[in-house]
Amino acid sequence: MAELKTQYAGLELENPLIVSAGPWSRDTSTISKALESGASAVVTASIVSEPSPTHCPRLFYKEYSLSNIRLYSELTLEDWKKTIGETRNNGGTIIASIMGESPSELAYLAESVESFGANAIEIGAAAPFGEGLEIKCSDPEFVFNYTEAVTTAVKIPVAVKLSATVTNPVACARAAERGGASGISGIDSVRAFAGIDIETATPYLPSLGGLSGSSVRPVSMAIISMISEAVGIPVCGIGGISRFSHAVEYFMLGAQSVQIGSSILTNGYSNIGIILEELTAWLDNHNYRSIQELKGIVSKRISPFQDLRSDPLAAEFKTDCHKSDCMHCRNACTYDAISFTEGKINLNRNMCSGCGMCINVCPEKLISMSWYQKG
Amino acid sequence: MPNIREVAKASGYSVATISRVINHPNSVSPDTREKVFKIMRDMEYTPNTHARGLALDKSNSIALILPDVLDMSYIKIARGIEEIAHQKGYFVFLCNSENNHERELENLDMLVKGRRVDGIILVNSLLSDDELYSLQKEKVPIVLAGRKRQIENTNAVYIDYARGSYNAAKHFISLGYRSLGFISNKSTAFEDEEKFSGFVQAINEHSISINENFIIEDEKSIRGGTRAAKKLLMGKSLPEALLVSCDPAALAVLKCLNENEIKVPEQIAIIGFDNVDISELVSPRLTTIAFPAHKLGLLSARLLFDDIDNRGYESQEIFLQTALNIRESCGHGRTKY
Ligand SMILES: Cc1cc2nc3c(=O)[nH]c(=O)nc-3n(C[C@H](O)[C@H](O)[C@H](O)COP(=O)(O)O)c2cc1C
Ligand code: SF4
Ligand code: SF4
Numbered sequence: 001m002a003e004l005k006t007q008y009a010g011l012e013l014e015n016p017l018i019v020s021a022g023p024w025s026r027d028t029s030t031i032s033k034a035l036e037s038g039a040s041a042v043v044t045a046s047i048v049s050e051p052s053p054t055h056c057p058r059l060f061y062k063e064y065s066l067s068n069i070r071l072y073s074e075l076t077l078e079d080w081k082k083t084i085g086e087t088r089n090n091g092g093t094i095i096a097s098i099m100g101e102s103p104s105e106l107a108y109l110a111e112s113v114e115s116f117g118a119n120a121i122e123i124g125a126a127a128p129f130g131e132g133l134e135i136k137c138s139d140p141e142f143v144f145n146y147t148e149a150v151t152t153a154v155k156i157p158v159a160v161k162l163s164a165t166v167t168n169p170v171a172c173a174r175a176a177e178r179g180g181a182s183g184i185s186g187i188d189s190v191r192a193f194a195g196i197d198i199e200t201a202t203p204y205l206p207s208l209g210g211l212s213g214s215s216v217r218p219v220s221m222a223i224i225s226m227i228s229e230a231v232g233i234p235v236c237g238i239g240g241i242s243r244f245s246h247a248v249e250y251f252m253l254g255a256q257s258v259q260i261g262s263s264i265l266t267n268g269y270s271n272i273g274i275i276l277e278e279l280t281a282w283l284d285n286h287n288y289r290s291i292q293e294l295k296g297i298v299s300k301r302i303s304p305f306q307d308l309r310s311d312p313l314a315a316e317f318k319t320d321c322h323k324s325d326c327m328h329c330r331n332a333c334t335y336d337a338i339s340f341t342e343g344k345i346n347l348n349r350n351m352c353s354g355c356g357m358c359i360n361v362c363p364e365k366l367i368s369m370s371w372y373q374k375g
Numbered sequence: 376m377p378n379i380r381e382v383a384k385a386s387g388y389s390v391a392t393i394s395r396v397i398n399h400p401n402s403v404s405p406d407t408r409e410k411v412f413k414i415m416r417d418m419e420y421t422p423n424t425h426a427r428g429l430a431l432d433k434s435n436s437i438a439l440i441l442p443d444v445l446d447m448s449y450i451k452i453a454r455g456i457e458e459i460a461h462q463k464g465y466f467v468f469l470c471n472s473e474n475n476h477e478r479e480l481e482n483l484d485m486l487v488k489g490r491r492v493d494g495i496i497l498v499n500s501l502l503s504d505d506e507l508y509s510l511q512k513e514k515v516p517i518v519l520a521g522r523k524r525q526i527e528n529t530n531a532v533y534i535d536y537a538r539g540s541y542n543a544a545k546h547f548i549s550l551g552y553r554s555l556g557f558i559s560n561k562s563t564a565f566e567d568e569e570k571f572s573g574f575v576q577a578i579n580e581h582s583i584s585i586n587e588n589f590i591i592e593d594e595k596s597i598r599g600g601t602r603a604a605k606k607l608l609m610g611k612s613l614p615e616a617l618l619v620s621c622d623p624a625a626l627a628v629l630k631c632l633n634e635n636e637i638k639v640p641e642q643i644a645i646i647g648f649d650n651v652d653i654s655e656l657v658s659p660r661l662t663t664i665a666f667p668a669h670k671l672g673l674l675s676a677r678l679l680f681d682d683i684d685n686r687g688y689e690s691q692e693i694f695l696q697t698a699l700n701i702r703e704s705c706g707h708g709r710t711k712y
């Protein structure tokens with residue numbers, strides 16, 4: 001059987017599935033559910049000096065996107081003493097997520113959670129809302145300062161969680177590494193607006209909030225692909241993971257572990273066990289002996305845009321298609337290369353620009369791409 | 376036994392002087408020293424300068440010295456402290472020092488000498504470094520809340536007030552205002568110096584000149600704000616934007632401008648300081664610099680109990696940031712984050 005052992009935040013983990021910070025890791029009971037379902041470690045909901053009030057409702061889910069206006073943990077620092085202690089007594093591995101506004105405040109929270117028994121710390125760089133106009137963690141100097149303050153204050157290992165709302169994630173990741181972090185994770189939810197019920201002209205949520213779930217996975221993968229090549233410490237992918245294949249994608253981009261959040265709300269804790277089983281089976285079927293073998297294997301196939309050199313390709317139909325009631329491919333082609341004449345779909349390869357869109361929309365998977373020198 | 380104030384009264388000196396005679400006799404003229412010592416002997420007053428724990432048996436209470444119990448933001452600090460103390464099973468003694476250095480020294484003297492409490496939190500303290508040193512010698516766990524740590528090995532939680540007004544002034548400048556005014560609180564508190572210095576820093580960074588007529592100092596209150604606004608209105612012109620050091624004064628300024636049919640923010644933009652609850656209920660809604668008063672209380676109490684419980688941490692200095700709550704009075708347009 002494939003080896004699932006891996007590392008994150010200076011910890012040796014039994015498997016690469018960690019439960020991320022959120023309401024699903026809110027207290028002793030949710031944390032123990034997460035651990036019982038197979039997660040190797042749990043990151044606590046973010047522990048802060050002063051919990052903020054909760055709003056009702058605070059979650060909105062539609063079309064695979066979850067929006068939330070929930071900031072941090074609702075438990076006090078004193079409550080977390082008990083929760084962290086209980087989790088450790090049950091043999092669980094617990095990573096305390098902390099958030100604060102200054103290096104000194106973070107250092108204090110870090111010392112406190114260390115004294116409560118946390119195995120490691122994850123510094124939450126920023127929430128996408130409630131921060132005001134400027135997102136402080138966009139500044140690598142700021143990231144360096146708070147990371148260093150925390151790593152010097154405690155003996156347990158420290159990881160830094162990056163926000164998607166930064167212009168230069170590589171600089172931030174490097175700053176965290178320079179500050180002594182033993183792991184980088186990303187991303188937090190993305191600043192977004194849930195939408196409007198137009199019939200009643202009511203916003204689904206009354207404030208800007210954070211977006212998570214499937215729709216943020218591509219955003220996160222971009223960041224993971226950038227930072228995993230830039231730092232030497234283990235990287236952990238977070239965002240939109242609900243299937244084992246999503247985790248595999250993150251590994252192939254260079255992550256060594258992943259965190260699961262929102263999908264717990266839609267699929268339950270038990271889905272973690274299913275992901276674990278399917279991941280193991282898939283690795284075995286594909287003769288991978290460990291997840292380390294997957295690490296970054298696709299990264300080298302991703303180039304900077306300006307370096308792209310692509311082949312001359314054009315669409316090609318595998319068989320004739322007579323579906324006059326479909327027309328997806330024709331609608332998708334803004335180059336007028338596809339038409340419906342004489343009772344069937346026709347392709348003019350000389351007009352095809354090779355954009356690839358028709359392939360994506362064909363429900364019958366009748367279209368592919370092949371080498372074509374125009375002439 | 377008499378207290379330090381009675382000694383001061385009987386001798387005709389201030390409490391601060393008596394305190395210096397006790398703790399730093401060399402900083403006082405030999406004459407004064409002799410007089411004070413004599414009165415102390417006559418009154419059978421014994422200062423307890425020898426090192427000792429405060430309450431020999433745990434008193435399960437701590438003291439909180441506030442500069443002004445009527446100030447809403449101080450009450451939020453007190454609330455945070457009380458929450459933690461309550462969880463710990465402690466009472467909180469509340470002392471009011473009326474923004475007065477002497478009163479603060481008196482309070483401390485009674486608390487320390489009476490050995491009534493296990494620790495003391497001093498909010499926006501006016502104590503000098505020397506006075507802090509002598510307090511430290513008493514081995515009383517203390518936390519300075521709202522003020523920087525000036526001497527080694529004290530716990531302090533403070534707020535970057537300077538950055539708060541710096542950010543507010545920068546916000547004005549980024550909105551295109553070039554003629555800025557400042558209404559400051561008349562006091563010697565560290566907090567008020569910081570607020571002004573942040574404002575000046577932003578102005579200097581942008582090479583904007585300050586019109587002295589637009590810098591007004593008055594009491595930290597509604598009355599002070601009203602007076603300052605009247606003074607401003609008596610001048611030939613108004614600044615384009617005005618930063619006011621506390622919300623009650625800012626609200627008074629709003630009212631005064633309203634009465635004179637001067638439109639905010641169109642004719643003059645305003646930012647207050649404190650984020651008092653009612654600041655968002657007025658029209659235009661007041662843009663204000665919020666400072667985490669409740670959190671300041673929570674953290675100060677935690678540091679104090681870490682010390683009382685001997686958790687063995689080194690003393691800490693925690694530093695908190697203000698946040699600019701952008702509403703309507705600054706002319707930015709509503710913002711949603
Ligand atoms: C309701 C909710 C609360 C969250 N709370 C926290 C938090 O306290 N700290 C934190 O670092 N991330 C928090 N997150 C972000 C998640 O940990 C995670 O980074 C993000 O949701 C992306 O992963 P996902 O798509 O698997 O949920 C929260 C997310 C949601 C939806
Ligand atoms: S999901 Fe559960 S907690 Fe949330 S509103 Fe529905 S019943 Fe209530
Ligand atoms: S999208 Fe596919 S199925 Fe639909 S018309 Fe085109 S080729 Fe036929």
